[in-house]
Amino acid sequence: MNNRLSHFFSRVDSYHIYVVFFYFSAFMMLYITTFGMYWSWVEYNVTGTINIGEIIVKNDLLFEGAGKLVSYLAVFSVITWYCVTKIGYKRVQNTPKIVRSVLSVLALVLITVSAYEFVYNFTVWGSLITVNTMNNYLNVDDININYPNPETPWNLVFATKMTLAALIISCHAFFVINRAGKKSTIYVKKN
Known part of the structure; x- marks a missing residue:
C-alpha cells in the first residue's frame, strides 16, 4: 500500500495540485459569496436595510x-490567489518589463490602501x-460601522x-512581480 501511494505522489506534478486547490478554493469563495448575497437580499426585502458582511459573519x-x-472566505481568497500565481508564474516572467513596472506600482498602491x-x-x-x-455588552460579531x-x-x-486578505494578496503580488524581474539577474552567465 505504501509503495503504491509513493508511486502515485511521484507521478503527480505540483501544477495539478495547485489546479485542484484553485478550483476548490474558487468554488468555496463562490459558495460563500452566493450564500451571503442571497441571505442579504432576503434580509433587505424583509427589513429594508442591508449590512455589508453581516450574514457571513x-x-x-x-x-x-x-x-x-x-474567515473561510478570507483564507480561500488568499489560497486562490497563491494558486493563481503558482499556475501562471511563467506568464509573469515573460511579461515585458514596462508592464511589470506598471503592475508593481499598482500592487504598491493596493498595499498602501489595504x-x-x-x-x-x-x-x-x-x-x-x-x-x-x-458597557457590559460583548458580542464582537455584532459591531458595525456606518x-x-x-x-x-x-x-x-x-x-x-x-x-x-487584500493586504496579504497585494503584498504577495508585489513580491511575485518584482521577483519575476530579478529572476534573470540571479544567475551569472558563463563567458
Whole structure:
C-alpha cells in the first residue's frame, strides 16, 4: 500500500495540485459569496436595510462552531490567489518589463490602501469592543460601522478580515512581480 501511494505522489506534478486547490478554493469563495448575497437580499426585502458582511459573519460553514464563513472566505481568497500565481508564474516572467513596472506600482498602491483600511478597521473594531465591554455588552460579531455610507453599515469583522486578505494578496503580488524581474539577474552567465 505504501509503495503504491509513493508511486502515485511521484507521478503527480505540483501544477495539478495547485489546479485542484484553485478550483476548490474558487468554488468555496463562490459558495460563500452566493450564500451571503442571497441571505442579504432576503434580509433587505424583509427589513429594508442591508449590512455589508453581516450574514457571513453570523453563520458558520457546516455546523455551529465550525468557523465563520467570513474567515473561510478570507483564507480561500488568499489560497486562490497563491494558486493563481503558482499556475501562471511563467506568464509573469515573460511579461515585458514596462508592464511589470506598471503592475508593481499598482500592487504598491493596493498595499498602501489595504494596509490603511486594515489598520483603520482593526483600530475601530478594537475601540468599539472596548466601549461595549465597558458597557457590559460583548458580542464582537455584532459591531458595525456606518462608514462610508450611513445608510449601508459595514460589519467590522468582515471589513477587517477581508482587508487583511487584500493586504496579504497585494503584498504577495508585489513580491511575485518584482521577483519575476530579478529572476534573470540571479544567475551569472558563463563567458
